[in-house]
Amino acid sequence: MAALHFHFDIDGEDFSSAGEASVEMKKKLRQLGFPSDVIRRCSIAMYEGEINMVIHANGGNADVDVYPDKIVIVLEDHGPGIPNVELAMQEGYSTATEQIHNMGFGAGMGLPNMKRYTESLEIETQVGVGTKLTMVVAV
Amino acid sequence: MTVRELAQALALEPVCEAEPDREVTGGYTGDLLSWVMGRAQSGDAWVTIMSNNNVIAVATLTDVALVILAEDVHPDPGVAELAERKGINLYRSPEAAFPLCAKVAALL
Numbered sequence: 001m002a003a004l005h006f007h008f009d010i011d012g013e014d015f016s017s018a019g020e021a022s023v024e025m026k027k028k029l030r031q032l033g034f035p036s037d038v039i040r041r042c043s044i045a046m047y048e049g050e051i052n053m054v055i056h057a058n059g060g061n062a063d064v065d066v067y068p069d070k071i072v073i074v075l076e077d078h079g080p081g082i083p084n085v086e087l088a089m090q091e092g093y094s095t096a097t098e099q100i101h102n103m104g105f106g107a108g109m110g111l112p113n114m115k116r117y118t119e120s121l122e123i124e125t126q127v128g129v130g131t132k133l134t135m136v137v138a139v
Numbered sequence: 140m141t142v143r144e145l146a147q148a149l150a151l152e153p154v155c156e157a158e159p160d161r162e163v164t165g166g167y168t169g170d171l172l173s174w175v176m177g178r179a180q181s182g183d184a185w186v187t188i189m190s191n192n193n194v195i196a197v198a199t200l201t202d203v204a205l206v207i208l209a210e211d212v213h214p215d216p217g218v219a220e221l222a223e224r225k226g227i228n229l230y231r232s233p234e235a236a237f238p239l240c241a242k243v244a245a246l247l
Contacts, residue, residue, distance in 0.1 A: 016217070019196025023225070026200060036181065036202075043200040045174050051173075104189045109173035117177070 003065040003072075004032070008078075011139040012059025015103070021062050032066065034139065035054055041117040041137050042071050044061055047108040049075040056080065057131065059125040063134045064136055070119075089115065140159045140246060142205045145184060148246055149239070151207060151230035154214055166243045168236060172197050179203050184243050186236055188212050190200045195221045195229075203231035204228065207243075209236040 007030060008021035022043055029039045046062065053060040057079020065072040082088050087109050096106025115121045118135040126129040143159035145151075159168035164182030169175045169187050179185050180201035187194060190212050198206050210216060212231065214222075222229040231237055 016192040019193060019200065023196060023199050040181075040201075047176055047200055048173060065245070103191055104170055104172040104193060107171040107173050109171070109177065113173055113177050 006045040006064040006066070008035045008061045008062040008064075010053050010075075011056050011060060012057065015054055017134075018051055018054040019047055020099050022050050025062075025064055029066070031070070034038050034071075038071070038139050039135060042073065045114045045135050045137065047112045048102060049073070049135075051105055052110045053077045053079070055096055055105060058071055060130075067139075071139065072135045073118075073133075074138070075133045075135075076129040076130065077132075081131055082123070083127050083131055085123055145205070145243070145246060146230055149207075149232065149234075149242055151232050154208070154219050154229040154231055155227060157223065157226040157228050159228065161228065163247065164244045166240065166247060167203070168240050176201060184247075186243065188236065190218065191215050191216055192221055194218070195225055195227050198222075198227045198229075199225050204223050205230060207232055207239065209234060211240050 005040040026043045057077035060077030063074045087093050091112045092108040094108035096107045119138045120136045122134040140224040142161045145163050163184050167179040167183045170187050175198050179201040183203045184205050185203040186207045186209050188210050207234050210236040211233040
């Protein structure tokens with residue numbers, strides 16, 4: 001069955017509006033009648049990705065494909081890339097600045113949360129080129 | 140207990156009363172937004188000292204019943220308007236987070 005596709009541009013300039021795409025996706029999933037647990041897991045995964053793109057990569061794109069049995073979220077940016085993925089996956093590890101910490105972010109929970117709340121998380125990254133995350137949430 | 144009843148019982152100052160008849164079913168406290176994002180539950184009263192726009196995004200995504208800014212924190216400029224647009228119940232209190240949470244817990 002063909003997927004429903006949603007595309008979102010993540011604005012890297014405006015940190016205060018970060019989360020807009022996640023809120024929009026949540027609304028669409030709710031309209032489509034998905035169970036609240038599925039919507040919650042998608043929202044958490046997408047929000048963490050969105051915040052990461054704003055903090056580290058000056059924004060990017062999010063593409064969400066909705067199937068009856070799964071939701072696939074692809075986040076792509078042209079930021080600095082992740083030099084050490086294993087380190088970045090550790091809870092508590094963060095390269096965010098003091099200013100970001102003061103806003104309540106940079107706890108080093110982003111990627112771990114994405115992994116925890118999805119069935120799979122695939123990271124393709126190249127230093128100086130960008131990062132592509134593919135996450136699957138089963139319905 | 141509804142948001143309105145909780146707000147009255149705790150003498151909370153309303154910043155945005157978007158949906159005061161909503162039921163409060165639990166509570167959560169925390170300021171690290173990723174932590175809150177992963178753990179706060181729908182229907183919770185969320186007590187925090189964070190005051191920026193991102194609080195409203197997290198409140199929307201977690202579907203908490205209301206946000207209480209503790210410790211006499213004031214919302215940053217534009218946050219009240221954003222809460223209005225997103226339909227988020229937002230209140231503030233001069234009380235410290237710990238006694239405030241204890242009172243929320245006792246009321247629920």
